[in-house]
Amino acid sequence: MRVHICAVGRMKTGPERALLDDYLVRFDRTGRSLGLGPAEMHEVEDRKGGGVEAKAQLLERALPKGAVIVALDERGKLLTSPEFSQQLAGWRDTGRGDVAFVIGGADGIAPALRDRAEVTLSFGKMVWPHMLARVMLAEQLYRAASILAGAPYHRA
Template identity: 75%
Template sequence: MRLHLCAVGRLRAGPERDLVDDYLKRFDRTGRPLGLGPVSEHEVEDKKGGGMAAEGALLARAIPQGAVLAILDERGQTVSSPEFADRLAGWRDGGRQDVAFVIGGADGIAPDLRARADFALSFGKMVWPHMLVRVMLAEQLYRAATILAGAPYHRV
């Protein structure tokens, strides 16, 4: 099952980019034997200043046809890491070919795109900078793969 990380903004060289690259590389090594991956990053930027609606349209174009749409949203569900791993496995085992994780910009995800979501995930009640959300998602994808693989990275 291919995963797509669709996000507003370009993640430039620096500590966040290094962390995302490291966790996605680890995910790829652990997830591939489990039928998970690769992860493709799709970065969009609204250079015309159209705001949330323009960002939503750009994100919608980055989502593969027929993909599970999973948005990162402060109003979403908070789940444990094992529950997140089970959800990924469920999509995979249900025959889904693609899952798109969508991270909006500073103002969040456009309401029309949010309404289309199959799943809304929250990393808690606090609001996180979207670049850190990308790091946290990459780490949780890797953690999910290790849980499914029975590896010792995740400890209960």
């Protein structure tokens, strides 16, 4: 199952980018034998303004047809890492070919796009910078693959 991270804004070179790339490489290596991955970044940027609605249109174009849409939003469901790994495995095991995680910009995700999501996830009640949310998602993807592989990375 291919994984897509569809996000508003372009991440520049720096420590966040290095962490993101590192976790995505780890996920690809660990997930390959499990039928997970590769993971691809789809960055969209609306330089013309238009707010969350304009950004939602750009994000919509980045979503693969038929993908499970997962919106990251502070109002979303809280999952443990093992629960998240089981969710990924469930989509994979039911033949879903793509899962797309949607990360909005500073103003979040347009309600219409958020409502289209099959699942809305939260990384907690606090609001996180959208660039850091990418890193946190990539780490959780790697952790999920490690859990499914029976590797010792996750200790609960």
